[in-house]
Structures are given as C-alpha cells and as structure tokens.
Amino acid sequence: MSGVIVTNLVKSFGAGDARVTVLNGTDFSAEAGKMTFLVGPSGCGKTTLISVIAAMLSVDSGAVNVFGTNPLILKPREVVRFRGETVGFVFQQFNLLPSLDAAENAAVPLIVQGMSSAKARSKACDLLALLGLGASLSKLPSQLSGGQQQRVAIARALVHEPKLIVCDEPTSSLDAASGKTVMELFSSLAVRPDRAAIVVTHDDRIYHFADRIAFMEDGRVVRTEDKTRPHVIALEPHR
Amino acid sequence: MLSIALKMLFGDKVKLLGLVAGIAFSTLLMAQQGGFFIGLISRSANFVLDARDVSIWVMDPLTETAEGPRAMRDTELNRVRGVPGILWAVPLIQATATLRTNEGRSTNAAILGLDNVSLVGINRAFVAGSPEDLRGPDAIAIDQLGFARLWPGEPIRPGKVIEINERRAVVVAITDAAPGFSAPVVVYTRLSQALDYTPGGRNRLSFVLASHAPGTNPADVGKVVTAQTGLKALTSGDFTRATIDYVIRNTGIAFSFGVVIGLGALVGILVSGLTFTLFISDNIRQFAVLKAVGTSNWRILGMVASQAVVVAFIGYGFGLGLASGFFEGVNQPLSELKGFWLPWQVAAMVAVATLVIVLLASVVSLRRVLVLDPAVVFRG
Ligand SMILES: Nc1ncnc2c1ncn2[C@@H]1O[C@H](COP(=O)(O)OP(=O)(O)OP(=O)(O)O)[C@@H](O)[C@H]1O
Ligand SMILES: [Mg+2]
Numbered sequence: 001m002s003g004v005i006v007t008n009l010v011k012s013f014g015a016g017d018a019r020v021t022v023l024n025g026t027d028f029s030a031e032a033g034k035m036t037f038l039v040g041p042s043g044c045g046k047t048t049l050i051s052v053i054a055a056m057l058s059v060d061s062g063a064v065n066v067f068g069t070n071p072l073i074l075k076p077r078e079v080v081r082f083r084g085e086t087v088g089f090v091f092q093q094f095n096l097l098p099s100l101d102a103a104e105n106a107a108v109p110l111i112v113q114g115m116s117s118a119k120a121r122s123k124a125c126d127l128l129a130l131l132g133l134g135a136s137l138s139k140l141p142s143q144l145s146g147g148q149q150q151r152v153a154i155a156r157a158l159v160h161e162p163k164l165i166v167c168d169e170p171t172s173s174l175d176a177a178s179g180k181t182v183m184e185l186f187s188s189l190a191v192r193p194d195r196a197a198i199v200v201t202h203d204d205r206i207y208h209f210a211d212r213i214a215f216m217e218d219g220r221v222v223r224t225e226d227k228t229r230p231h232v233i234a235l236e237p238h239r
Numbered sequence: 240m241l242s243i244a245l246k247m248l249f250g251d252k253v254k255l256l257g258l259v260a261g262i263a264f265s266t267l268l269m270a271q272q273g274g275f276f277i278g279l280i281s282r283s284a285n286f287v288l289d290a291r292d293v294s295i296w297v298m299d300p301l302t303e304t305a306e307g308p309r310a311m312r313d314t315e316l317n318r319v320r321g322v323p324g325i326l327w328a329v330p331l332i333q334a335t336a337t338l339r340t341n342e343g344r345s346t347n348a349a350i351l352g353l354d355n356v357s358l359v360g361i362n363r364a365f366v367a368g369s370p371e372d373l374r375g376p377d378a379i380a381i382d383q384l385g386f387a388r389l390w391p392g393e394p395i396r397p398g399k400v401i402e403i404n405e406r407r408a409v410v411v412a413i414t415d416a417a418p419g420f421s422a423p424v425v426v427y428t429r430l431s432q433a434l435d436y437t438p439g440g441r442n443r444l445s446f447v448l449a450s451h452a453p454g455t456n457p458a459d460v461g462k463v464v465t466a467q468t469g470l471k472a473l474t475s476g477d478f479t480r481a482t483i484d485y486v487i488r489n490t491g492i493a494f495s496f497g498v499v500i501g502l503g504a505l506v507g508i509l510v511s512g513l514t515f516t517l518f519i520s521d522n523i524r525q526f527a528v529l530k531a532v533g534t535s536n537w538r539i540l541g542m543v544a545s546q547a548v549v550v551a552f553i554g555y556g557f558g559l560g561l562a563s564g565f566f567e568g569v570n571q572p573l574s575e576l577k578g579f580w581l582p583w584q585v586a587a588m589v590a591v592a593t594l595v596i597v598l599l600a601s602v603v604s605l606r607r608v609l610v611l612d613p614a615v616v617f618r619g
Contacts, residue, residue: 099251
C-alpha cells in the first residue's frame with residue numbers, strides 16, 4: 001500500500017514526575033487516494049500523532065513511513081525540505097499571514113521552495129479561482145470571512161501539490177454552512193490517487209466526507225471504519 | 240522571501256512606527272551630541288584654523304594648546320627667522336583681557352596682537368571695515384558674534400568705543416572670526432597695541448607664526464627649528480590636533496559627552512530591542528507557519544536580519560535628517576553655536592552604531608525564532 005504507515009509510535013512529553021506518555025504504541029495508516037479522518041476525545045493524542053507524521057515532532061520510538069520516507073531518521077535540513085515538498089497543512093486557526101493578500105498567502109509554499117513570486121502568485125490564483133475566491137485574490141485575511149480564509153489556507157496546502165495533506169480541526173472555527181462548503185471544496189480538490197489526506201476532527205457534521213475513520217483513545221487507534229463517499233464521485237468531473 | 244519579510248514589517252504600522260521612532264531618536268541623540276562635541280572642542284583650535292597662510296607654529300616647549308601659550312623671549316623671533324627653510328616668520332601675542340562698553344557691559348576676550356606690518360594670523364573674512372583699518376590709533380577689530388553679545392540688538396557696524404583693561408579702544412572693523420573654546424570674544428589688534436592692553440613687560444611673545452620655503456616640507460622645517468632653537472615647532476595640522484587633544488585630556492568634556500552619546504545608544508538598544516522583540520513575538524506564529532511549510536532557519540535568519548536592517552536604515556535616515564536640520568539651524572553667523580556642523584565621520588560612526596544596535600536587538604529576539612518549534616501552529 002502507498003500512503004502513510006505508522007507503527008508502534010511512542011511519544012512522551014516532560015520529564016520525571018511530570019512525564020506524560022501521549023502516544024502509547026500507536027499504529028495508524030492512511031491510504032493514498034483516500035480521506036482518512038482521525039477522531040477521538042480531547043487530549044487523546046490526535047494532534048501529536050499528525051505532528052509526528054508531518055515531520056514536526058520527534059518521538060521516543062517507533063517508525064513512520066510517508067510514501068517511502070521515514071521523516072524520523074532524516075537530517076534536520078532534510079526534514080525541512082521534506083516538510084516543504086511533501087506535506088500540506090490546514091489548521092483550525094487558519095494561520096494566514098495577516099499582511100499578505102489571499103494570493104500571496106496561497107503562494108507561500110512555492111515561494112519558500114524558490115519559485116519566483118510572479119509565477120507562484122499566478123499558480124495560487126488559479127487554485128483560488130477553483131475554490132471560489134477568484135474575486136478576492138487581493139484581499140487581506142482581515143477582509144475575508146472565516147470560511148474564505150480557510151479556503152485560502154486550503155489553497156496554500158495544495159498549491160505545491162504535496163503527497164500528504166494534514167488538517168487539524170479544519171471546520172471547528174466555522175459555522176455549519178461554511179464548514180460544509182469548505183469540506184466539499186477540500187474533498188473535491190484534495191483527494192487524488194497519489195495523495196493521502198488526514199483530517200483530525202471533532203465535528204461529526206462532516207464525518208460523511210470520510211473514506212475511513214480511525215478512532216483514537218488514550219494514545220492508540222482503537223478501531224477503524226470504512227465509509228463510502230457518494231458526493232465525491234459526483235464532484236469528480238469537476239477536476 | 241525578502242518581499243514576505245518586508246510585508247510583515249510594513250504590515251504592522253504601529254510597531255514599525257515604534258521601531259523607526261526609537262532608532263531615529265537614538266540616531267538623533269548620538270549624531271547631535273557627537274557633532275556638538277566635535278564643534279565644541281574644535282573651537283579651541285579656531286585661532287590656528289583662522290591663520291590660513293601660516294604653516295608652522297613655533298612656541299615655548301611647554302606650550303600645549305593654542306589657547307594657553309607660555310611666553311617666550313622676544314629674541315626667539317629672530318632665531319626662528321635664521322633657521323634654513325623658513326620663508327618668513329612673524330610674532331603673535333595672545334592674551335585675555337576684560338572688555339567694557341560705555342553701557343557698562345563687560346566680557347572676557349581673547350586679544351590677538353598681530354605683526355604690525357603683515358597682520359599675519361588674522362581671519363580675513365571681514366563683515367565690516369578691512370584689515371587696513373587696524374593701522375589707526377587705538378584700532379581694534381572684533382568678531383561679529385562678540386559684537387552682538389556686547390551690543391545686543393544694535394546694527395553691526397564700526398565706530399563703538401570701548402575699554403580694554405581700562406584703556407581706550409575703537410572698534411574699526413567687524414570680523415567673521417570663529418569663537419574660541421575659552422574666550423567667547425575675539426579681538427584683533429596690532430602687536431604694539433596688544434602689549435599696551437595687557438599687563439606685563441617685554442618678552443611676552445606667544446607664538447612665532449612661520450611659513451616654510453618653497454620646495455621644503457613644513458614638518459621637516461619644524462624639526463630643524465626645534466633642533467636649532469630648542470623651541471617646539473608644529474605644523475598647523477599637528478597643532479590643531481594637539482590643541483584638541485589637550486582639551487579632551489584636560490576637561491571632563493569628552494567624558495560627559497561620551498556619557499550622553501552612550502545613553503543615546505542605550506536608549507536605542509532598549510527601545511528598538513524591546514519593540515523588535517515585541518514585533519518578533521507578535522509574529523512568532525507567522526514564523527512558525529513559515530517553518531512548517533519548509534522555511535529553513537537560515538532563511539528565517541535572513542528575513543529577520545533584513546527586517547532589522549530596513550528598520551535601521553529608515554530610522555537612521557529620519558534621525559540623521561533631524562540632526563543635520565538642527566546643525567543647519569544653529570550654524571548662523573550670529574548664533575552661539577556658530578561654526579557647529581555635523582561631520583561626516585560622526586554620521587558614519589552613528590550609522591555603524593545604529594546597525595550594531597539593531598542587530599544586537601534582533602539577536603535577542605532571533606533566538607526565540609530559531610528554537611521555535613513549528614508544531615506550535617497546531618496549538619490554539
Ligand atoms: N508540547 C507539549 N508538551 C507537553 N505536553 C503536551 C505537548 N503537546 C501535547 N501535550 C499533551 O499531550 C496530550 C495530547 O495532546 P494532543 O494535542 O495531541 O491532543 P488532541 O487529541 O489533539 O486533543 P484536542 O482534541 O483537544 O486537540 C495532552 O494531554 C497535551 O496536554
Ligand atoms: Mg488537537
């Protein structure tokens with residue numbers, strides 16, 4: 001299987017009496033071409049797990065395989081490059097740069113990889129148009145609604161065509177209607193045969209977007225459930 | 240990346256203003272005080288600078304400064320004239336005296352007694368009258384700033400009668416002579432008359448002003464003068480520096496200005512350091528995002544450094560503009576700060592100091608950015 005495979009991950013924070021083991025022999029997988037949801041009670045380790053997968057956190061033991069690469073054994077410089085090229089991020093708090101307009105924000109990953117600003121901007125604009133933001137390219141984040149900001153963030157996560165996309169609570173800051181729009185656009189644009197998408201969420205209103213749901217408790221994935229996604233098939237010609 | 244860094248900087252107008260204002264203020268303080276210091280200590284050498292045609296100053300071996308000469312015997316003049324390589328040599332007497340106007344106002348003045356024939360040593364920029372007028376009885380020339388002090392509000396023109404150490408003197412000309420460091424008023428007169436104005440007998444020669452013969456060099460001729468006469472002989476440039484050094488060594492002025500300039504730098508470091516740290520910590524999330532999407536620490540370093548340098552450049556520009564405006568404003572013929580200017584060396588030193596200040600300020604905040612864990616972007 002190509003995609004993400006995590007085996008027997010152990011991660012603890014702190015030292016001595018304050019030491020807490022957050023990932024406790026975690027196994028997890030996310031297949032390419034599918035949207036995998038990661039759900040579970042607050043504090044069970046979801047964010048910690050995707051941070052490790054996205055090469056932002058080291059672990060005590062265990063192995064990670066992201067399309068053939070184990071980010072845990074890369075040199076610091078290679079980790080930075082791996083993150084830049086292989087991973088796209090969507091956060092609960094959007095995390096757009098407030099002084100850049102929508103197009104520049106979406107273009108950031110390309111600029112970081114050394115593409116010229118003009119070229120990066122034009123690629124970002126194409127993507128923003130697909131996300132329904134063609135009229136807001138030059139607006140600052142403060143001039144956009146929450147749903148629009150999250151769509152800019154999705155463009156930023158996709159613009160450099162990463163193999164892995166991780167989203168942490170992408171709809172928690174949004175009302176039901178914009179959350180639904182965001183997830184519809186996300187699932188239509190993000191899911192591709194050569195890409196794995198992992199979505200951490202509490203939001204059961206969007207569970208039906210999942211191909212697969214992994215349930216996590218106390219630092220372990222305890223159960224998985226496969227779903228069908230009729231609406232994705234309906235949206236497929238859109239790409 | 241540079242454009243992203245600059246947009247971050249210019250996007251935050253309030254902090255940008257704080258940074259620029261802090262740096263501009265410290266630049267202003269350092270440049271203004273630096274220029275002030277240079278202007279003030281240079282005044283001690285104004286007698287030397289005003290005597291344009293003199294290349295060698297000969298003096299008693301114990302004389303250290305242009306404003307405090309030791310008396311020499313009158314015969315030294317002829318001994319200097321006999322040294323090979325000396326083209327001409329003339330006497331100069333320099334003393335302090337009290338001036339008193341008919342209106343009862345009085346002040347200390349430096350009396351420069353010039354060679355009766357050549358008037359060598361005089362500043363030839365005259366505001367009214369001419370050097371020739373000094374040949375009349377009781378004739379003196381006074382500098383225009385001194386005139387304005389003695390007769391405030393009155394039109395600056397010759398004709399006033401005053402007392403110098405209780406002897407009559409007629410102001411026949413007004414000069415543009417630069418004020419000295421210790422005496423605020425500069426009076427030119429003939430040597431014979433200067434002897435009458437100031438107490439003491441003969442043998443009160445202050446300096447022998449000389450010029451070197453064509454084809455020789457003043458420093459070498461000066462050495463010959465010393466060898467033959469035992470007197471100290473310095474080129475004009477060396478004497479200027481020696482005089483300024485003397486003021487720096489013998490007054491607390493360098494220390495007190497140093498303290499103010501140091502405070503200026505400290506204010507700069509504190510204000511820009513604090514604001515920059517605030518700027519960075521407010522933007523820490525943005526830096527975390529950039530790191531998360533694959534920006535290396537080196538590029539982050541470059542971004543922060545370019546933000547710092549741009550801010551330093553703008554702040555320095557404003558501060559230096561204000562400082563040179565200040566000197567432009569005060570350097571007027573009748574201003575107490577006449578002759579004060581902003582030397583380019585001071586501007587250059589302040590530029591370096593400003594850059595160091597801002598880089599120091601950014602180093603403090605940089606640490607936070609470099610150790611920043613990009614995973615914070617997932618936290619609320
Ligand atoms: N950097 C850290 N230092 C110390 N403890 C941490 C750190 N990061 C996470 N933790 C702890 O690890 C546990 C799991 O955190 P994590 O954020 O992975 O949970 P989560 O499943 O994402 O929760 P939520 O649904 O509330 O976002 C929590 O108890 C948290 O306090
Ligand atoms: Mg979480």
